[in-house]
Amino acid sequence: MPETPEQFDVIVLGAGPVGENVVDRAQRGGLSVAVVERELAGGECSYWACVPSKALLRSVDLAGEVSRVPGLTAGPIDADAVLGWRDYMVSGYDDSGQVGWIDSTGATFVRGTGRLAGPRTVEVSTPGGGTRTLRAEHAVVVATGSVPVIPPVPGLAEAEPWTNREVTGMKRVPDRLVVIGGGVVACEMAQAVRGLGASEVTMLVRGGGLLGRVEPFAGEMVAESLRERGVTILMGRNAERVERPEPGGEVTVHLDDGTTLVADEILVAAGRRATTADIGLETIGLDGSGPIRVDDSMRATAVPEGWLYAVGDANGRALLTHMGKYQARLCGDVIAARARGKQDDLPSMRDRADALGAPQVIFTDPQVCAVGRTEAQARADGINVRAVEYEIGNVSGAYLLGDGYKGRAKAVVDQDRRVLVGVTFVGPGTAELLHAATIAVTAGVTLDDLWHAVPSFPTVSEVWLRLLEAYGL
Numbered sequence: 001m002p003e004t005p006e007q008f009d010v011i012v013l014g015a016g017p018v019g020e021n022v023v024d025r026a027q028r029g030g031l032s033v034a035v036v037e038r039e040l041a042g043g044e045c046s047y048w049a050c051v052p053s054k055a056l057l058r059s060v061d062l063a064g065e066v067s068r069v070p071g072l073t074a075g076p077i078d079a080d081a082v083l084g085w086r087d088y089m090v091s092g093y094d095d096s097g098q099v100g101w102i103d104s105t106g107a108t109f110v111r112g113t114g115r116l117a118g119p120r121t122v123e124v125s126t127p128g129g130g131t132r133t134l135r136a137e138h139a140v141v142v143a144t145g146s147v148p149v150i151p152p153v154p155g156l157a158e159a160e161p162w163t164n165r166e167v168t169g170m171k172r173v174p175d176r177l178v179v180i181g182g183g184v185v186a187c188e189m190a191q192a193v194r195g196l197g198a199s200e201v202t203m204l205v206r207g208g209g210l211l212g213r214v215e216p217f218a219g220e221m222v223a224e225s226l227r228e229r230g231v232t233i234l235m236g237r238n239a240e241r242v243e244r245p246e247p248g249g250e251v252t253v254h255l256d257d258g259t260t261l262v263a264d265e266i267l268v269a270a271g272r273r274a275t276t277a278d279i280g281l282e283t284i285g286l287d288g289s290g291p292i293r294v295d296d297s298m299r300a301t302a303v304p305e306g307w308l309y310a311v312g313d314a315n316g317r318a319l320l321t322h323m324g325k326y327q328a329r330l331c332g333d334v335i336a337a338r339a340r341g342k343q344d345d346l347p348s349m350r351d352r353a354d355a356l357g358a359p360q361v362i363f364t365d366p367q368v369c370a371v372g373r374t375e376a377q378a379r380a381d382g383i384n385v386r387a388v389e390y391e392i393g394n395v396s397g398a399y400l401l402g403d404g405y406k407g408r409a410k411a412v413v414d415q416d417r418r419v420l421v422g423v424t425f426v427g428p429g430t431a432e433l434l435h436a437a438t439i440a441v442t443a444g445v446t447l448d449d450l451w452h453a454v455p456s457f458p459t460v461s462e463v464w465l466r467l468l469e470a471y472g473l
């Protein structure tokens with residue numbers, strides 16, 4: 001006899017940071033929620049991405065800062081201690097704290113791999129080999145995140161390359177590392193591995209620059225800094241073939257210019273794809289070949305009756321934890337409102353931030369902090385643009401931070417509305433400047449109003465004043 005499905009108002013597939021936030025908001029909205037997780041509650045972000053990568057970078061970043069301050073010398077970094085700090089920050093890869101938090105919300109945590117089995121139904125294969133069938137009265141929310149893309153280079157998959165999981169979880173620092181990619185993961189991890197003691201780190205960058213989605217000068221400044229730290233960056237170079245005859249032994253990478261590199265490990269940081277291929281989307285007429293398209297309330301556009309939602313990396317809007325969590329908050333609220341027949345289109349219930357351009361901090365030294373559009377994007381969008389730039393090192397607050405401070409700021413202005421549509425800061429210690437820019441871009445604060453937001457002397461924030469002056473105020 002088929003078992004009776006367990007009934008919930010909402011089923012969330014995936015308990016990463018994004019799924020957890022849907023749980024929180026839907027529970028607060030008075031709905032019963034089940035959340036299904038096949039690995040660790042907390043997701044990629046907590047154990048193999050944001051948290052461990054920033055834990056590994058912290059001492060490297062601080063050593064760079066100390067080296068710029070006269071009278072201080074950074075001692076050698078104790079890599080084992082840093083790896084221990086990383087283990088602490090990921091709670092020893094134990095999710096009992098996060099599961100305890102989910103329990104405390106009143107939601108039902110279900111450990112296992114979930115798959116859609118027709119409309120509103122999720123089948124969970126549990127670790128003990130059993131199956132549980134869950135049925136949602138109101139909504140199923142896909143929050144399954146993303147997985148790394150392994151390019152189809154002959155021999156690469158067989159060489160068991162490192163991905164974000166192995167590099168953030170490394171037990172010891174490899175002496176020689178080859179990195180495929182020039183994006184965010186590649187830059188942050190090249191800096192960490194080199195800073196923690198690798199003697200050779202070589203990046204293979206298929207295009208002509210690093211960090212393709214931000215202003216070009218940001219990639220150039222990060223490239224210069226990585227080179228100064230001893231990282232080799234091969235621009236326009238591709239791996240053609242990879243060999244690792246002995247599992248765990250040396251890796252040989254054959255490049256497209258006929259040369260070879262030999263390393264202890266090879267890290268693939270070539271982008272990610274949404275985890276949608278194996279979650280049963282075909283049972284509801286979707287193909288699972290990419291991110292799930294959603295409207296601004298996170299509802300899947302291709303599903304009749306509107307019971308399927310997708311948030312975070314799974315919808316492909318912005319592969320960033322804070323953006324996924326923002327989507328999750330509004331998604332949980334929208335589902336609760338719709339379930340109760342309440343107004344579901346309050347201003348807080350639609351995604352505006354992704355279209356404006358998600359804020360992002362890249363934790364290299366220099367940090368790269370950007371929100372809104374780049375100048376090129378703004379022009380392509382038909383905005384009447386004028387961009388201004390300023391060397392952050394000329395601001396008193398920056399040069400007081402240490403000798404040879406290098407940084408640059410750029411503001412992209414919509415001349416017709418006299419508002420900022422994009423801001424980029426590149427420089428040490430600029431991460432905390434970004435939120436002011438995010439507020440200005442999101443709220444459409446005019447330059448004439450910004451003029452009255454007086455930055456304190458001597459802080460790096462005085463760069464705001466200099467940008468306005470560069471524009472002509």
Ligand SMILES: Cc1cc2nc3c(=O)[nH]c(=O)nc-3n(C[C@H](O)[C@H](O)[C@H](O)COP(=O)(O)OP(=O)(O)OC[C@H]3O[C@@H](n4cnc5c(N)ncnc54)[C@H](O)[C@@H]3O)c2cc1C
Binds near residue numbers: 017045053311
């Ligand atoms: C190295 C690295 C560093 C990063 N650093 C930052 C950073 O500093 N700041 C930032 O904002 N972003 C960062 N990111 C991006 C960030 O990690 C992601 O945007 C974020 O994790 C997305 O959250 P999510 O909940 O959508 O997905 P995930 O964190 O991937 O969680 C999805 C969860 O769903 C589960 N799941 C998947 N399929 C199923 C299934 N069928 N059944 C049950 N459970 C399932 C998974 O096990 C996982 O726990 C980084 C990414 C990487 C790779």
Ligand SMILES: NC(=O)c1ccc[n+]([C@@H]2O[C@H](COP(=O)([O-])OP(=O)(O)OC[C@H]3O[C@@H](n4cnc5c(N)ncnc54)[C@H](O)[C@@H]3O)[C@@H](O)[C@H]2O)c1
Binds near residue numbers: 180183269270320
């Ligand atoms: N600090 C942060 O906010 C942070 C940190 C790490 C990751 N993330 C997020 O995680 C996501 C994934 O990061 P990522 O670095 O893997 O992706 P990415 O999209 O930033 O960079 C991918 C890189 O791989 C290269 N590439 C793609 N296919 C290739 C191929 N076949 N051969 C060689 N090179 C190839 C691209 O040219 C690019 O340089 C990003 O979207 C990012 O937003 C964020």
